Amino acid sequence: MAERRTSLRDVAQAVGVSVQTVSRVANGEPNVAPEKRQLILSTMRELGYRPNAAARAIRRGSFRTVGVVYYNLHSVGTHRSLEAISERAAESGYATTLMPLAATSGRAANGAFTRLGEMAVDVLIVILPAPFGVDETLQLPEGVPTVVLGPPLVDGVASVDFEQDSGAREAVAHLLDLGHETVHHITGPSASFSAAARHRAWHDLLTERGRLVPPPQPGDWSPGSGYEATRRLLRDQRPTAILAANDQMALGAYRAIIEAGLRIPEDVSLVGFDDIDEAEMFAPPLTTVRQEWALLGRESLRVALEMEGGAEPEHVRLPTWLVVRESTAPPRAR
Numbered sequence: 001m002a003e004r005r006t007s008l009r010d011v012a013q014a015v016g017v018s019v020q021t022v023s024r025v026a027n028g029e030p031n032v033a034p035e036k037r038q039l040i041l042s043t044m045r046e047l048g049y050r051p052n053a054a055a056r057a058i059r060r061g062s063f064r065t066v067g068v069v070y071y072n073l074h075s076v077g078t079h080r081s082l083e084a085i086s087e088r089a090a091e092s093g094y095a096t097t098l099m100p101l102a103a104t105s106g107r108a109a110n111g112a113f114t115r116l117g118e119m120a121v122d123v124l125i126v127i128l129p130a131p132f133g134v135d136e137t138l139q140l141p142e143g144v145p146t147v148v149l150g151p152p153l154v155d156g157v158a159s160v161d162f163e164q165d166s167g168a169r170e171a172v173a174h175l176l177d178l179g180h181e182t183v184h185h186i187t188g189p190s191a192s193f194s195a196a197a198r199h200r201a202w203h204d205l206l207t208e209r210g211r212l213v214p215p216p217q218p219g220d221w222s223p224g225s226g227y228e229a230t231r232r233l234l235r236d237q238r239p240t241a242i243l244a245a246n247d248q249m250a251l252g253a254y255r256a257i258i259e260a261g262l263r264i265p266e267d268v269s270l271v272g273f274d275d276i277d278e279a280e281m282f283a284p285p286l287t288t289v290r291q292e293w294a295l296l297g298r299e300s301l302r303v304a305l306e307m308e309g310g311a312e313p314e315h316v317r318l319p320t321w322l323v324v325r326e327s328t329a330p331p332r333a334r
């Protein structure tokens with residue numbers, strides 16, 4: 001026969017107070033004398049009383065839980081943002097429930113929202129790398145403060161993102177100001193909001209400066225795709241400057257450039273995007289656009305918790321900045 005769980009009534013009888021008084025102490029409510037509060041707490045420990053968190057949450061209307069929907073945990077940005085969300089949530093007294101997506105579709109996202117709703121979360125943070133959310137199948141949960149990491153998916157839904165355009169423009173301007181005639185671009189996946197914004201900024205700045213806009217080389221964020229894209233560029237066009245849409249593809253570009261018998265930056269200047277931890281260890285160290293992923297995670301949670309408290313949704317845009325290292329230099333005379 002299972003051992004009976006210690007109840008509030010057991011504690012109340014042991015201390016000689018009402019169940020209501022013990023309940024106020026268990027829920028952290030005021031209006032209990034300090035001496036009596038300490039006596040009740042010590043009795044709870046002695047008797048092995050454990051609060052029923054689910055029942056208490058139902059009474060309060062709050063489960064002190066943050067739900068996070070994401071697609072790819074292997075992404076550097078997603079991983080670091082999740083770490084920051086979980087750490088800040090714990091500091092604020094919240095647990096974090098993760099819900100991965102099996103596919104990039106509105107139907108898959110709706111299923112994740114439903115499952116999180118069954119788990120009872122107070123706020124929801126959505127990390128979606130592809131623009132499938134703009135279609136009519138996506139239905140964000142009603143009544144749950146929701147923040148999207150990236151551009152706004154739906155009118156009235158809060159969002160937190162980086163200034164993707166300004167980061168890419170700064171990178172292209174840096175290369176042009178060094179004296180390069182144009183800048184070639186290795187793009188991220190066509191379905192990515194971030195990749196599209198960086199591609200657009202690259203194209204627009206070259207156009208504004210009256211420079212040739214070379215055909216972009218497609219990539220998929222992986223080092224392998226950066227390697228293959230750079231091999232095509234070196235075979236067909238011999239660029240002097242390349243902007244890779246992320247640092248992982250820049251790593252692949254390094255290998256292709258070196259295999260071709262060329263040097264960085266003497267023959268080819270290269271800029272990445274993200275400023276991953278390893279960027280300083282590239283040989284030579286990589287010039288790149290820095291994004292503070294931890295700040296993105298913290299800001300998304302801040303916005304979500306403030307909305308839980310009644311604040312209006314807001315759209316936060318975080319700055320990026322160029323970190324100039326040794327992979328860029330003026331082009332040498334040919």
